[in-house]
Amino acid sequence: MDALDRLDATIRDRRGADPASSYVASLFAKGRPRIAQKLGEEATETVIAALTQPDTLASEAADLLFHLLVLLADAGLSLDDVRAELARREGVSGHDEKAGRTRK
Numbered sequence: 001m002d003a004l005d006r007l008d009a010t011i012r013d014r015r016g017a018d019p020a021s022s023y024v025a026s027l028f029a030k031g032r033p034r035i036a037q038k039l040g041e042e043a044t045e046t047v048i049a050a051l052t053q054p055d056t057l058a059s060e061a062a063d064l065l066f067h068l069l070v071l072l073a074d075a076g077l078s079l080d081d082v083r084a085e086l087a088r089r090e091g092v093s094g095h096d097e098k099a100g101r102t103r104k
């Protein structure tokens with residue numbers, strides 16, 4: 001189990017924990033709209049880092065991934081669900097997938 005899997009498990013374990021002692025529990029207590037807002041903020045900070053301060057990009061990306069895992073956990077999903085979706089797409093070019101979409 002790597003660090004990302006351990007973080008994912010820790011985050012899911014925090015459901016029902018005390019928000020006063022756990023930042024993750026405090027995010028769960030604030031609710032999904034607030035978690036989603038945090039994810040959006042971290043995404044913006046990641047983009048800014050990439051364009052203006054690449055030496056901070058890994059740190060901002062870590063914040064982004066962390067908050068994404070919290071949002072997934074709040075929705076009852078885990079990293080394995082994302083892995084399964086990525087595995088399903090493996091080997092399918094994005095160009096081919098887009099060309100095969102049926103337009104409505």
Ligand SMILES: N=c1c2ncn([C@@H]3O[C@H](COP(=O)(O)OP(=O)(O)OP(=O)(O)O)[C@@H](O)[C@H]3O)c2ncn1[C@@H]1O[C@H](COP(=O)(O)O)[C@@H](O)[C@H]1O
Nearest residue numbers: 007010011014021022023024025026038041062063066067
């Ligand atoms: N990886 C992280 C992690 N990355 C970032 N953060 C926190 O995310 C917050 C984001 O910072 P911001 O400045 O954007 O937010 P803020 O202004 O402090 O908070 P808001 O009022 O805006 O919500 C900070 O409090 C960071 O410390 C994290 N907090 C926890 N973890 C992991 O989650 C585990 C469980 O944490 P607890 O639930 O706190 O025990 C920890 O052991 C760590 O492994």
